[in-house]
Each structure stands twice: as C-alpha cells, then as structure tokens.
Amino acid sequence: MAQEKTDGWLAEAARLRATLGLHSPVLQCSTCILENFCSYLPLLTKLSSLPTQSLNLQALLRALGLGNLNVELLTLGQLLTCPLLEFADRINQIWRNENEQMHARETLQQLERVWEVRQVRLLNFILHVPYEPPALERSKRQMLRNPHRDIVAKDSGTFILSGGVLEAWMTFQQKWIFLNKVLHEMKIQFPSSDLNSRFKAMDDQYRTLMKISVADPLVLSLVVPSAKRSPDFQGQRLQQLLQAGSVELESIIMALKSVLYGLSAHFPRLFFLSDSELVALLVAPLEPCEAQIWVRRCFPHVLAVSFTVSFKYSPTEDNMDAPESRPGIQTQVKALAVLGTGGEEVKLQQPLPLHPDLPKWLASLENGLRLALVHMLQGCVAAHLALAPSLDKAFKELPQQNQLPLEQYVHHWLDLVEAFPWQCVLVAEEVVWWAEMEEALLEGRTLAMVPTHVCKLEVLVQAQRALRDGKPLPSVRQTSLLRALLVMAVMHRDIAQVLKEQKVSDLTDFHWARQLKYRLGSPHIIPQSPLQSLKTIASTKTSLSPPACWIDVLGRSFLYNYEYLGPRLGPLPSMLPERPALVLLLALDEVACGTLLGPDGMGKTAMVESLAQALGRQLVMMPCLPQIEAQSLSNYLNGALQAGAWLLLEAAQHLPHGLLSALGQRLAELHNLYAPLYQQASQSTSTIDPTQPQLLGSGFFEKQHVCMRLGYGCLLTLPALSTATPANLHLLLRPVALTLPNLQQVAELTLLGAGMRDASRIATRLSKFFSLECELASGPRPCRLPLLKQVLRDMIQALNLTKEEPSSQQRDSLAAIEETALLHSLLRSPLFNTFDGVRLHHLRELLCGIFPSARQVLAEPVTHWLRTPMLMEELQQAGLHPSPNILGSVEQLSQALDRASGILLLGPAGSGKTTCWRSLFKIQNRLAAMEDTSTDNCLPVEITHLYPSVLSPQEFLGWLEGPCWHQGIFPMLLHAASQYKTMDPESRAQGSLGIQHWIICDGASSSAAWLDPITCLLSDPPQLILPNGQKIERPPGTFLLMEVGDATGMSPTVVGHCALVWCDGEQTWQGMLSVLMAALPHEYCLQPQTVTELNHLAEVLVPATFQFLTHLGASSLLQTHGQKAVCPGVAEITSLARLLRCLLDPHLRIDKKETHKPDREKSCQPVLETLRQAIDGTVCAHSTLELQKLQSTVNFLATATVPGFCERPLCPRLFRLFTVLALANMTQDILLSRHTPVIQSWLERFPSVEREGVLARALVQASVDAWEAVGGCFMPSPLHPHYCFSLHSVSQLLGSLQLLPTRTGSRGFLDYPNHQEHLRRVSGLRGTRLTIMMAMRNMVRLWLHEAQRTFCDRLDSPRERSYCAKLLLEVAQSVFCCGPVPQSLGKGCEEEEEERVPEVESEGELAQWEDLSNSGSDTEEEEDPYGLRFITVPPSSDSGPAPSIALVKRENTERISQKIKQEEGTGASSYKLQLNKSKNWWQKTSTMDLVSPLLLPVLLLCPQEKPSDLVFSQDLTLGPNSESPNLYLERQWESLGEQLAMSAAQLKLNPHLVQCHSMAQHVARLVRVLARPRQHGLLLAGALGTGRCTAITLAASICQARLFHLPCGSEEAILQCLQEASWHAGMLGKLVALLVPRGVDLTTLHRLLALGTSGSFPDQYTEADLDNIEEHLLRENLSVKQTIRKEKLLQRFYQQVCSNLHMFILIEDDQAQKQLPSNLFLRLLQLTIASIDRYEPWDQDSLISVVQHHLKGAQGLPFGDDSLKCPDLQDSIPSVAKAMALIHLSAASYHGHLCPELPLVTPKTFLDFLDTFMLLQQQMILKMKNKAQRINNVLGNLTTLLEQHSTQTNRVFTLEQELKDSLLDISQ
Secondary structure, three states, X not given: OHHHHHHHHHHHHHHHHHHHOOOOHHHHHHHHHHHHHHHHHHHHHHHHHOOOOOHHHHHHHHHHOOOOOOHHHXXXXXXXXXXXXXXXHHHHHHHHHHHHHHHHHHHHHHHHHHHHHHOOEHXXXXXXXXXXXXXXXXXXXXXXXXXXXXXXXXXXXXHHHOHHHHHHHHHHHHHHHHHHHHHHHOOOOOOOHHHHHHHHHHHHHHHHHHHHHHHOOEHHHHOOOOOOOOHHHOHHHHHHHHHHHHHHHHHHHHOOHHHXXXXXXXXXXXXXXXXXXXXXXXXXXXXXXXXXXXXXXXXXXXXXXXXXXXXXXXXXHHHOOOOOOOOOEEEEEEEEEEEOHHHOEEEEEEEEEOOOOHHHHHHHHHHHHHHHHHHHHHHHHHHHHHHHHHHHHHHHOHHHHOOOOHHHHHHHHXXXXXXXXXXXXXXXXXXXXXXXHHHHHHHOOXXXXXXXXXXXXXXXXXXXXXXXXXXXXXXXXXXXXXXHHHHHHHHHHHHHHHHHHOOOOOOOOHHHHOOOEEEEOOOOOOOOOHHHXXXXXXXXXXXXXXXXXXXXXXXXXXXXXXXXXXXXXXXXXXXOOHHHHHHHHHHHHHHOEEEEEOOOOOOHHHHHHHHHHHHOOOEEEEEOOOOOOHHHHHHHHHHHHHHOOEEEEEOHHHXXXXXXXXXXXXHHHHHHHHHHHHHHHHOOHHHOOOOOOOEEEEEXXXXXXXXXXXXXXXXXXXXXXXXXXXXXXXXXXXXXEXXXXXXXXXXXXXXXXXOOOOHHHHHHHHHHHHHHHHOOOOOOOOOOHHHHHHHHHHHHHHHHHOOOOOOOOOHHHHHHHHHHHHHHHHHHOOOOOOOOHHHHHHHHHHHHHHOOOHHHHHHOOOOOOOOHHHHHHHHHHOOOOOOHHHHHHHXXXXXXXXXXXXEEEEOOOOOOHHHHHHHHHHHHHHHHHOOOHHHOOOOOEEEEEEOHHHXXXXXXXXXXXXXXXXXXXXXXXXXXXXXXXXXXXXXXXXXXXXXXXXXXXXXXXXXXXXXXXXXHHHOXXXXXXXXXXXXXXXXXXXXXXXXXXXXXXXXXXXXXXXXXXXXXXXXXXXXXXXXXXXXXXXXXXXXXXXXXXXXXXXXXXXXXXXXXXXXXXXXXXXXXXXXXXXXXXXXXXXXXXXXXXXXXXXXXXXXXXXXXXXXXXXXXXXXXHHHHHHHHOEEEOOOOOOEEEOOOOOOOOOOOOOOOOOOOOOOHHHHOOOOOOOOOOOOHHHHHHHHHHHHHHHHOOOOOOOOHHHHHHXXXXXXXXXXXXXXXXXXXXXXXXOOOOXXXXXXXXXXXXXXXXXXXXXXXXXXXXXXXXXXXXXXXOOHHHHHHHHHHHHHHHHHHHHHHHHHHOOOOOHHHHHHHHHHHHHHHHHHHOOOOOOOOOOOOOOOOOOOOEOOOXXXXXXXXXXXXXOOOOOOOOOOOOOOOOOOOOOOOOOOOOOOOOHHXXXXXXXXXXXXXXXXXXXXXXXXXXXXXXXXXXXXXOOOXXXXXXXXXXXXXXXXXXXXXXXXXXXOOOOOOOOOOOOOOEEOOHHHHHHHHHHHHHHOOOOHHHHOOHHHHHHHHHHHHHXXXXXXXXXXXXXOOOOOHHHHHHHHHHHOOOEEEEOXXXXXXXXXXXXXXXXXXXXXXXXXXXXXXXOOOOHHHHHHHHHHHHHOOOOOOOOHHHHHHHHHHHHHHOOOOOOOOOHHHHHHHHHHHHHHHEEEEEEEEHHHHHHHOOHHHHHHHHHHOOOEEEEXXXXXXXXXXXXXXXXXXXXXXXXXXXXXXXXXXXXXXXXXXXXXXXXXXXXXXHHHHHHOOOOOOOOHHHHHHHHHHHHHHHHHHHHHHHHHHHHHHHHHHHHHHHHHXXXXXXXXXXXXXXXXXXXXHHHHO
C-alpha cells in the first residue's frame, strides 16, 4: 500500500510539473523526499516481515542504536532516523536467513503431517531379522507385506530427521545378524565366556529396542517425544547407544577372526574384501539386486548377472503369509548369464539358483563362468577353423583379384564376437595362428607366410577406415575387437618377419621358443600336422573333459586360467613388450615373484594387465600407501595364493621399511610352500581338467591352513632399486627395468585402430614433436607416454563426436581434419597449459615447425560454449571483471569436464581458480533449472569443498583403532555419493545421471600426500583402495577438481589422467579494481568529483605504483626467497578495497577475532590450511569429520613475523586473504619509551634509590645493548637452534629485575654484612651516601646477574658462557659507569683467563677518594658529607647515559674474538691508572654536566670476583621461615651450598649430589623461575644423567610446589595428569611444577604450549568438567557474585592456571636439532624464556670437589685403644679425588662412544663408585686389622711355646743333673 501511494504521489508531482511548466523548488524538494522515501520502502517491508523474537533483528537494532527500545513499540520515525541504506546488505541477509528458516520449519511440519497420515512405520527400514523371539514373528511377516513400504522408499524426507539414527541402526543390525548366524546357523560358539556375556548384553538391549519398536512403530517416534518410548531409545541418545553397540559388536567380531578366515577360504575372492564388507555380504538379503552388488565386487569385469524368476507351487502352512496374493506360490531366482561391458553376454552352461548362502553361490558362479569359458573357447576355435579354408582361398586369390576380401573377412569376426565372448575370439585367433605357423615351419613355408600377414593387416586397416567413412558397426564391442585384431596382426607380422630374417626351420630354435605360443590340448605333444590335430581336438565332444589352453614359452608351459576379462573398449592398444614379459614369466615360474622397475608413467601397470590378459589370469591390484595395514596385506597375499591369482603391489616403495621387511618374509614363506607343489604339477599337465580350479596342495601360512591353487604370483612395481630395500625382499625381486616406450609405434597402432587415413605420418610427426619438446628443458627426459595417450584419446573422442558422412570432395581432406583434431588435443593438453611464457612460445614454434597447419589452428578464434552474458554476470557478482583470461579459464574447465573425470586447476594464489569453478557451478545449475530444450544436457551440480591438507592421512582415508576400522572423510564422501546414485545396470550402461557431484580438493602443494591415494580413482577401474583393503568405486557423475599451485613434483600418472586448466591471473587485479571502482558510487553517497578523482587514481596511480614496485623487485614481507608468489596485485588490491571501504564506512564493527599460531612442519601447514578453510566458511568437525558451516559474521585477526631462521613462511594462498599491515621495526627510542616508565615507577618504591629516571633509562638501555651484543655474537644455527634472542629477551630481563623486594627490613640488600664494611673502606663513603651507593650498586649487580640468566645460561660451553659474561660486563661498565672496562676484555673465547678486579693496595689511593668528600662532618644526618653529590636532572630533560661502546657493533665483535695476550702484572697498574682518570674526571666535572656516572667501575665487582660469581636468590631451605620472608637477595654460594645440602638431607636425597657448585646454580635458577607467575623453564642437556630431575625435585620442595611428573604412556594418563595439575593450580591456587620428560610426543607439546599461554587446550575439559569447575569456584569464593557469567569464571580459572603452573621441559640436543619441528621449538623457546638452562655432566673440578666432601665426611672404623697404625685416608684425599675423577671421566668418554643413549655414567653412578670405594677401603682396613690380630695371636702363642720349651728344657736339664748325681752316687 505504501508503494502504491508513493507511486501515486510521484505521478501527481510529475503531472503538476508538466502542468505548471515552471521550476518549482517546493515541488522539486517534495519529489526528492518521496524518491528518498521510496528507497527505504523495500527495507522497511523486509523489517516488518521479521519476527520480533529474532535474534538477528535484535542484533541489527543494537547496531542501529535502538537496542534499548521495545521492538513492539518501535515507530517508523525512529527507523527513518537511522542510516538504513548503509545497513541494506545486512538487512537483506537477515531477511533471507529468516525466510529460509521459516521455509524449513514449514517443510518439516508438512512432512510430519504427511508421515502421520501415511503412518510411516519404522520396521520398514529394518533388515529382515532371521532370529527373533516368537512374539515378534507376526510383526516380522507383517513387515514384509506392509503396503507403505513403497511410499517410504520414495520419501526422501525420511533421512532428514532420522537418517543418522537409521544409519546407526542398520550398521548395528548387520553385525548383530552376523553374530546370530555364527551362533545359530554355523553352530560356532564364542571362544571365551567374556565374549558370550558381552554379546548377551548387546543382544538383550537390541531385543528390547525391537519390542519397543513393535509397540510404537512410527518413524516419527524416533524424533518426536512419546510416552510409549523411553528417552534412552530416542533421538540422539538412541543414536549414541547404537553407535556404542556397533563398536562393541565390532570388537566381538574381530575376536572371531577364524570364522571370517574360514568363510573366505571357501571362496578365496573374499580375502580381497575388508572385514566390514565381508560382514555386510554375509547378512545381505536374498535378493537379486544385493547379489548384483557382490558379483560386481568379486568379479571386476562383470557388470551384472541376468536372472530369471520362476514360480513353484508349494501348499505348505508356512507360506500362508507370503507377500504374493496367491498362497502356496514360491519364487525361485536363477542366474542365466553374466553381462560384461559393451553389451557382452556370457551364458552359463546351466541355470544357477540363487542360494541363501551368498558366498557359496558366488563360488558356484565362479565355477559356472569358468566352465562356460572353457566350452566357448573350444567352440570358437572350431568355428574359426570351419571358415579358415574359404579365407585362405580368398587370400591366395588376392593377386588375381587385385582387391581385398574385406566383407568376408570382417563379417567372419563380427559373427564370432556375437556368438562367443570377446576374449575367446582373441585367444582362438592366437591358437589357430600359432597352429598355422607351426605347420608352416614344419613344412618349410615360413617365407610364404609374411605376405599373407601383410595382406591380413591391410584388410583390417581398410575395415577400420571404411568404418570411419560412415559404415558404423552395430556395437562398440565389435569395433574394439577389430582394433585388438589389428594390433594382433601387427604382432603376427613382426613375428613372421623375425622368423624369416633368422631363417628359423626348427621348433627348437630360440627365436621360436621365445614366443608366447597358444595351444589347445597337451602342450608337450607335437603332432605332424598341427592344424589337423587342432581340428580334431576342437571338434571333440566336451561332455567329459574338454581340452585345456596352454601358453608355451622357453620350454615352459603356462595354463590359460579362464578368468573372465570382458571386452577392452578403450581406443588405446594393449601391447605386450617381449623382454619384460619373458623376465616376469621366468621370475614367476622360479620364485612366484617379479618386479618391474621404471619411473611413473612408463606403463608398468598396463604391461602387467596385458600379460595377465594374455594368460587369462585374475589380477588384483593394490596401491601401496604408507598407511596400509599389515593385516590387509596378509589378506591379499592369502587371497592370491588360494585363488590362484596375481597380486600387483603398485608403488611398493611407499610402504614403511618394517612392512617391506615383513613382506619379504611372507613372500619367502609362500615361495617355500608353493614352489615344490608347482614343480610337481608342471610335470603332469596332461591330467589337468580346465573346468575345475587347479588345487596344488595345502600347507600352513601365518598359522592358518591354506589350499593353494595353480597360478599364484606376486608382482611389484618400483621406480628403482634402492639400498633401503630389505635384504630378504631383495633376494626375491627378480627385477626387470622398462625402457622408454616407442611413442611412434604406440601412436601409429592407436591411429590405425581408430581408422585414421594418414596414421603413419601423423604418428611420426607426433613422436618427433615429443622428442624435441623434451630437449627444450634441461634435466632427465620425462616419459611422455601418459600424455601421448591422453592426447590420442581426446583426438579420437573429438573425431567420433563430430563424425559426419563425408562427400567425395571431403575425402581428400580427411587427413587434414584428423591433423587439426590432433592439434586441438595437443593445445588442450597439460603441455601447453604452462605459466612460463618463454617455454610456451618455444612449444608453439616447435609445433608450427613440425605440423604445417598448426599456425592456422593457433590463429582460429576461440569458440565460446558457455553463455557469455550469464558468465559475465556471475563473475561480476564474484567481484571480478570478466577479462579474457578468466573467461578462457571457465571455458577450459567446462570443456575439461566433458572429457575427463579429474581436473587440475593450476595457477598461483589469487589467480581465480576458486572463482572459476564456482562461477561454472552456478552457471550450470542455472542452465539446468531453465525450461529450455537447449539446456537439456546441462545437469545440476552438487559440490563438496575439501581441504585435504587440513587432514592427517588417517583422517583423510581412515584409521584402525583397536580392532575397529574408522572411515575417513573421503571414503565416507564417496560412500554417501555411491548410495545416492545407485542405479540398475541398464541405467548405468546408458550413462543416465540425474546430478553431477564435484569434489573440490583444495590443496596447498602439488606434492601433497593426499594426491597419491586418490590417483586410483582416475584410472581404470576407477576405485579407491583403502589401507584396510576395502575398495570403493567412484560413483558415476563424480568429478575430482584439484586446486594446486603447479604440477611440480606431481606424478605423471596423475597428470596423464587429468585435464589441466591454467589460471594465470595476470589481469586479475585489474578486474578487481574495475569492479571496486564501479561499485563505490552505488554503495556510498559520493560526490561526482570524488568519483572522478578515485577513478583517476585507479587508472594512473595504482598501475604506476605496481610498475615501480616491480622495477625495484619489492615483494611482501611475508614472502621469502624461492617461494611461489601471489598473483601480482591481487593481495594489494584486496587490501586497498578493504581499507577504502573502512575509511568510507563510519559504522565499522569488529564482531570477533581469532588468533593463529603455526603448527608442525610438513609439506604444508595443516593448521593454516584449517584457517583458510574456516575463512571459506566451513570446517571439519573434530569427532565426526563432518563438514560444518561457520557463521558469516566471524572476522579473523592474525599476527605474523617475517620468516627467519628455522621458520616456515606463510602460504601465499592464506595471507592474500588478509589485509596485511606491516609494523615498523622497533628502535631504541621506542623501546626506551615503552619500558622506562614502568621501570622508573618500580624504582620509585625503593627508599634508598635516587635518580630513578636516569637509572631506569640506563637499565633499559643496557638491556637493549646487551641484546644487540649477544645476538650479534651468538647466531642461531642448525647445531645451535636455541641461540635465538629476540626483543622478548629484553622484556624478560627487565621483568626479572622486579624480583628484588622493595622492602628488605634490617637485612638490607646484602645477605652478608661484612661486605658493607668492604664497600665503606673502598669508597670512603659513610652514612646515607653509603646506603644510596650500595642501593645503586645492588641494582647494577642485579641487572648483571639477570642478564647472565637471560643470555648466558643457554649457551653450550663454559667458554661461550664466560665470553658472554664478559660482553655483559663491558655493557654494564659502558652504560652504568660511563667508561670502558678497567682491564682488557679483548681475549677471545679460545683463551680462558680469570678476570679479576685488583685489590686496593695503598692508603694513598684511599686518600684520593677521601679528598673527593667533605670530611668536616661525620654525622649521617648531614647531606653529602663527602661531596659525592650526583647531579640529578628531570627525566624529561635527561639525555640518558653515554652511548654504548663499540663493543655491540659487529665490526668490534671481530676484534673481541681475536686473541690478545696481556701479562698478569699489568692489573694493578691499570687499576691505579683508572683511579687517576676517575679522580681527574671527577674533579673536572662542572655543574653544566648533564650526565654523571651512576656507579664507578671499581665498585661494580669485588676483588677476585668474576661476573659469574654473582648470585641473587632466595634461601634454599625447606619449609616456611616464620622469622622473616624468603626474599630474593644477593647471596653467597657457600651459604647456598650449605642450605641445599641440608635440604637434600631432609628430603632423604644423597647430600653429596648437591655438593657440586653447578647443582647449586641450577637449583637457584629453578627457584627463581618458581618465584614469579607465568614462568617456565627449558632444561637442555647433551647427555642423560645430568641431574635435571633431582634439581627440579629440590626446587619444587624448597618453594613448596606440588610436583607432577608427566607420563609418557597412554594419552589418557597424560590428560589425567594435566587435568590434575590444572586443578591444583587453578582451583586450589597452589604452586605447581610440571616435569615434562623427553619422550613426550608432538601433540602433547602443543597442548603444553596452549596450557602455558592460555590456561587450557582444546578438548581438555568436557561440559561436565566445566560445570564442576564453575560449581567449585562459586563454592570456594563466596565473595564472587552468583550472577557472574560462566565465561568470566572460567577465564579467572584459566588465569590462575597460567599463574601457578610452571612447566619444566627436558630437551636433548638431538631433539632440538633434528626431531622437533623448528616452529614448535621456537615457540618452546619463547614460552620458557625465563630460564633456558644447559645441564652438563660434572667436570673434573666438580668431581674432585664432590670426592673431597665425601671422603672428608666419611667416618672410619673404631680401632680401640690398641689400634694398629693404618694408612690415613685424609692425607691422600687430593690424589685419590683426582684419580677417581679421571676414572669417571674416562668411563664417560668410553660410554659416549659405545652407547650414549643409555644413562650408564651419571652422578648417581659416580656416588655409587665413591660408596663402593669407601666400602672396599673399610673392608681392606678391617682385613688388615684381622690379619694383624692373627699375627699378634701367633706371636703370643709362639711366646707361650717358647716359655714352655724353656721350662721343659730347664726341667730336663735339672733331671739330667739329678740323673748324673744319681749315677755318681751309685758309682760311689
């Protein structure tokens, strides 16, 4: 109504203007107002139609500034005050979205009403269940005769609401039926009670579901809540229940591997199915359509089976509820024949009833088909021999007739191919021809055979040309037969010429023996008349045992295996090279294994296919993928062995090395099994029955019983032999290398077979062109066979489409037409779709030089097949001006889709590849929707846009998780498309398709890993083979469009099977700029003058700017050398358009931002590809891999740096989508202005610090100078990737200064008070000035300490660390002391001399310092008593300290690295000279000086002190100190070592572990990390056993942090550990230390990076976990408002995690240099910048120190009062310590050469060595004491014996005297 009124008012105004005839300002103003209001009417109408509750409408009103108003009370005037026209696009988008949602709701409601009326039942979707409770039998029979089944099958809406549930239901039911068959039909019990109980639970659950479905059978009950159905059996919960049940049943099935193996062993072709396919086969219903599916799957060359249905009367009670109207009628389905390509039909000898056991029926079909082929081959030979006399007579009369017997000869073959299979006709021709040749050889008529063969060849050539002239054959099968016969005639002619040239006259001649000779009958019997013998054999009745066909070569006989192969309808000839064929046959005969070598595109696979066809063998091809499963490979080997088939492993080099070794082992086992049985069978060929499979015997393979058939073989294709090939496999390969094919021969045979007039001349020119083309480029010559085949195929196809009946005048120009078609095919080939203009020019010149008509073809105008206005409209909507280049690309793509199923879209980033296919997609759908007869051939198109580089190989193809195989996104996509396009054989043969499906694979690299797996989809047959062995056919009407930059590194096979479309993008930026300039006046209210100026800038300034940048060679900062660039101007114009619109649009609003960080290093970067996919509007779900749409309001912000060392550049296809803003480099002024205020505010909190502004500026300046100096001396390299210093190092250094407490109490800044007396004595200061000077000195020393922690700790060697410390000391002297270092620091890293600050030696020097001060007052209250007042200036006027010395410059680093020798005695004199200079400078300082030194150089370090001796740390004691807080102060290493030893003893650690000075340093640094929030550490080491874990344990105990050790096991354990650590840090607020060992994977490291930066990582918490966190946060923090949003609470929790969680990551040198991706390692360095510490094994000094402490503290054994003097160990401690240290170092060196991976020589082993030494020493002393005691005992016993001896001697002497006296008395 409003529109009508305004139109009426405008009409009335126009009438008044015409009536008055005068210019009326009022009337003109009114008209302008009305016209302005009319522009608002469409928007107001759309706003009025929106529901008031719409969230989009409310968001729009908030953007308009009307968010606080009630929508229902909103007036028109309020709306008109808003800039609605500026929000027109957003209003239209909201209106369209709301209409779509409303339409969807109405459709669903209508569908629900229809289902309710029709009572669509759930049981109609369920498979027939053979084993059900009796109560469900009636429902089951009702399901079969339900009249609504046809209605449901037609209703596509069924799968909209409940498709996921029904799919899960069907999957579960298949597995459930299979297990029921195993239990009840096969009578096989489960191997364990656990499996039985698990299945019982699933079985009960499913039967419960069936009962519920009987009670509530409607489909809507799955979606709509119902009282009859429990929520557990409805909707999403039911789907999850069924999916979990499927996984459980799958695991049970995998436990029944023996059952699956037994089923496959009865029909070995089932080995080539995956486990899931085998289960689906076994539960398939007994229907012909299901049987057709599995026939095509098991017999690749069979398209369908012809069935017949017969009825049989059976009046039984069981059939009373049959689906037919008449009870008692049973249907019986029988197979009569198999159908092949080209309409071929092979009738079976007997009808084959369809058996309920489908595998058994398939085995019967295999035997029946073999039997039919055996009899038909014999019959075909007999028919050929019957017509042979008349044909021979006709050929003998040729010279007299002077014409060829064309009709008779051709019709003979046409009659045969109609009566017999295609392959039988060819084999029969071979059998008869070889019999004729053998008879001619025996009769000596070999020379006369050559003219006959030449005549036959001419007959076939003339026949093909006659067909080209307008005499079509009834079928393509007959055409292909004549083409194959022509190739065979050429081979026969060549063989006859060889026999003639070699003068062969004997059957034993090598030139005869090397030919593949076909025989019918026994191969070892040579009759006198081969032809007569063949006639006798062919005419023999075949009721008992028909004759077999054999192929003889080199004295060996190979049985023709009668595999049905079907006709080969392609235009390309099937050629069999002689030498490779002979080598492969001999290899198969010897070891049942052969190998073909050659690069891609040489025809290796085609050669094997030809050889298999020649021998009638079943050939199973398996592309080798890196993800292939070993079990799948074993299944294929088992199938080949038991089916007697050849297994071809294509591109075996892609298999992992371990799998190749396993393959070699399995092939060797199979050879040992097969060879003896094969040799035995070869000796008894006369007893072989060709109608039966030739079983050789049985054996055991992989612990399974196998039955071997004749014909087994395994073939491999490799590019070349490699040293990486396992030795066991190398012994079996028997390789043969293919030479470059003869392109002229291939081309000539192809052209002759197609009936070309001048085939020889065209083939010669074409082969010459390819030969010269290869010489245009340097390097190895590529194989052009795939390209040649593609060109010839396109040429023949084009000629067949445009074939017309030629007139007599046109016959002479047929050769020119053929040459023109060839040139068009060449120009459309990938060869001419190149971006190299010079090469393209050379190719065109070469083409014109070889083909005279090429210039005319190149000059022909381009014929546009598409509707140009529609195409231009689509391009303009896409933001591109329709330039000739983009129009040509769309035209190329349209034509490419007509001739190829794979299209490669090539071109640099931004060239319009995506716009090309999107425009064609929209155009084709618009044409398909038109009701126009001219667009009947245009089919609607559906697209699926994939980013394969985003996905891992497992996500792309599938993965094995436990026993279950999970499909990847690409197989799921093909499976869904194949189900959607399932057609009957007639529709498939006619090619009737209702819709096309384009799969867009948008990849970043042409050498990406996803290209190889999908290559098989472009070959013949087009099917995808998964790593688990499953094969998925490419659905008809499916096209693969692959977006890549170029074809560099791409396999020739892929290029040969694809059509190429080149998008150069040279004019893309001009089209974008034109569209932008044309759109600006319509989008914004611009003045005409403004529009004119903008157009002038676009026409003049922009091209001139691009020309200037091109002249300078300037490029984007994000582009690196050698990287493929974006199309010129595309990124710049994109940024210009965005910035210009931002400047013109006053209502710019940022809705959302997302950040990006690069991921692991590959040929492409998956995370960046995911971001590019998200910008396109889609993303793959993490769990289901489904494509999901993103909201269009998402904006992306990203940060990036210029690629440096070890950093991968961004993909141009990504950053061209962003508006790139380059920030300027950081200068010193910027850094000073950024950091100085923060540091100054921190310094102002110190009561003893003066000149805060000057000091703050000096600290920042020193940090920047240190960064430049260290970064200039220590560059990152592959061996030192951690030598990476950035501006983050400056921020970290300045931030770590703030560890120093501002209030120190009575202790001051120093931990040792005697140091203050030393400073007072040296400086001569007292009181307040001394305190101020000490504060300043402490700040400078703190900076020097923190600088060493930031820059020195990560360096590899002590020499480098010492040199870096010297650099930092010189920087400190330069900035803080305004002068150079007192002593020379020019000594290089090669010379290590201790740097010492000389002591003050005389009182005169002290007097010089005291002269500088006023000694008149000694009180501390007086100001400046010593005259050392510093000149303080305001920060604003402060010019800063003196500039850094030349040390930081690159040229002076070379001077520093030189070796400068200086004597020790010059130290004191240089020091005195420095004092004199300082005194003179101090005395000459006037009040005009703006800068004075913050600290004199002599006060920076103490005497004999090195920079590395500085240490700031907390106390290293355990437990809280109630007396004083643990402050970060300057301390002494001696006290820290004692504290650490005490702490280690309290923790029951070996106290000697911490006696080493380096251990105390490491622990102090770790404690420093734990002292600040958001700090982490990276612990580097070159060897194991350096004490890192011990140091972390000590540091965590000292800081009272909870220590978590991250496990290296399962992912569940890692996630549990991280969750517990996060809980302690975030919820309990406790300090947490997380030890990350060296064995973690890359995924864990990425999670740790996210955890350290943001407090969580994706998928760390479930929704339940987040709710639990929220509940505990509210409970623990009562002060938190209960109404606070959950996101705020979680953000607070994440911040707590970041603050309290400290990660310590252990990294070895080999990890940093080789294993870790460079980007990941750089991110780890940035995260752990607080402490990157290198741990090294104990050096000799440390070892000696530990030994001395250990031995001095050792207590000897108590010897008692009478102890003997033993060797005193205390006297020999120095020598023993040195000896033990050298022993340990020797052992470490020896171990480093033998086995560095094992931590055999560590500090722990050294301490064990000490303990062992002490134990042995004590045992030795104890032995000495025992021995001495024994000696004492012996001596005591000896003394006793001597005393007794003396007593006895005295007694004897006495007795003798008495005796003598007695004798004297007697004598007297």
